[in-house]
Amino acid sequence: MKKLAIGVDIGGINTAFGLVDENGDLYAESVISTKKYPYVDDYPAYVEDLCDSMKALSQSVSFDYELMGIGIGAPNANYHKGTIETPANLWRFKETDADRTPERRIFHLAEDIARRFDGTKVLVTNDANAATIGEMIYGNAKGMKDFIMITLGTGLGSGFVSNGEMIYGHDGFAGEFGHVIVERNGRECGCGRRGCLETYVSATGIKRTAFELMAKMNAPSKLRDIAFSDLDASMISAAAEQGDAIAKEAFRFTGEMLGRALADVVTVTSPEAIFLFGGLSKAGKLIFEPTQWYMEENMLFVFKNKVKLLPSGIQGKNAAILGASALIWQDTK
């Protein structure tokens, strides 16, 4: 009988999910609103809604199959415990909540879903780890035992695979490479510290860089007509492709910061390849070329010209669902 897994991608706005086989083929997909359940007290109703919708989805395909499990990618997810712990943008406290102990925002999602699915295996991990496992099962990291995944979105996520296994770390939260400090007393980061890699290398990071460069350089630029709040990374990438000097320099600088940081982390895990995934990585040569150059320029001699810098093989609108479903196949290996 065919074997399928459900992959679930929990975002702040929507939760998307789909039925996926071991080859990464998607048989059915659906979506519910996450935003409809903004507060701690809404969490049980969210779980109810998600489970009902997943059951409807699982009955929507016309052939018999075995459901192998449910894999979930979500912010602040703890693989070991199956929890989502104090996520910034999910199930927040209300202004009027008297009890605001952080423990109330540790959500036992895996357990809560498994209960409604007769004990089906439910695994959760953060979005970047899910993308990493997706790359290993369906993507360009097939057969690789040691690689690094860098996901470039609003922030910078990462996943590390060594000896063929995901590094979750002792507490289940490993792979926060976006929070390596690359510039002492550098840019303010959402984490409360300064100079984290993701304040330079991410969609938000390159926008901050573009604004810094507009102050520093005199070159004319289309970007000068756009307010900070209106600018996004794709505009910078479009401008760079048209030869805009500031946009081009913003990409070069972003690649420099990423390349240097990658040269450093290569000394720790010595990967076969590093994959770039997500928004900024779609800028292609604009981001790959300077990253590669600065990575090699700063590489310790033993690692020089050994580590491949590659685009992810699971790009596309369903990447997050695929990545989450891959948790199940990775576990049954």
Next chain:
Amino acid sequence: MKKLAIGVDIGGINTAFGLVDENGDLYAESVISTKKYPYVDDYPAYVEDLCDSMKALSQSVSFDYELMGIGIGAPNANYHKGTIETPANLWRFKETDADRTPERRIFHLAEDIARRFDGTKVLVTNDANAATIGEMIYGNAKGMKDFIMITLGTGLGSGFVSNGEMIYGHDGFAGEFGHVIVERNGRECGCGRRGCLETYVSATGIKRTAFELMAKMNAPSKLRDIAFSDLDASMISAAAEQGDAIAKEAFRFTGEMLGRALADVVTVTSPEAIFLFGGLSKAGKLIFEPTQWYMEENMLFVFKNKVKLLPSGIQGKNAAILGASALIWQDTK
């Protein structure tokens, strides 16, 4: 029947080796000169000498046992290939050597020894990785699945364990944390680059720091009477214990550099503990206190107050032999 392994520690001056059981008890030990065999052409004679001496050692114990294998710790060792590759201080080219292709300095040590020991299992890895596995098998990391070992000697070595396994990386050379760049355009490093962690955090690093501080500060200090070539880390540690302001500041600064670097690398592998091993770590509070303080001060919130900073449990004169022998027990697990 009792099971024993031979642990071999190859240094630039001597090669020490011993017979060790699974509990880390040493039954016999011996040593040969490495220095006697300085050149590429001397390598076969070195292997001969080492094998003869190991055979003599293995016959020197009075009870019957099974020899489970030979574990070797050596600079530039490649675990995957069983080789020692272009080591700086071993089996060098002569001035008069016409053929200086680097390939001639890739030594297939594991194979060459196994041949003389009837195919006994021979494993090699670098000194820091050997110490790491020693910590896991005999020391304070027993039962830990995720930890980091930092070895503080002339340089800074490291070993990373995740999911209960040593991270060797794709090419077998992972764990070169001493060469993470912590100061752009910083101190010159033996690797040819600048600002590597080990130029600050190591016996040599703290000496460089002490000299920088003698230039920067006006405080009187015993260290001002000692030439650069004569100063060693133990003198700085003795001075610090007597309240010498420059020596104390040198330790604080060393701890700051190490603590910051550890806070960064914790984001990658999220270890349960970090162990400090070797020379500088014996300075105790002098190095542990500032390292711990700066590590926590710079830690990403999710990892704060979670990671233990601990002294190695396999210190002492036989630590390197024990570490190397542990390779065999780790492999038969």
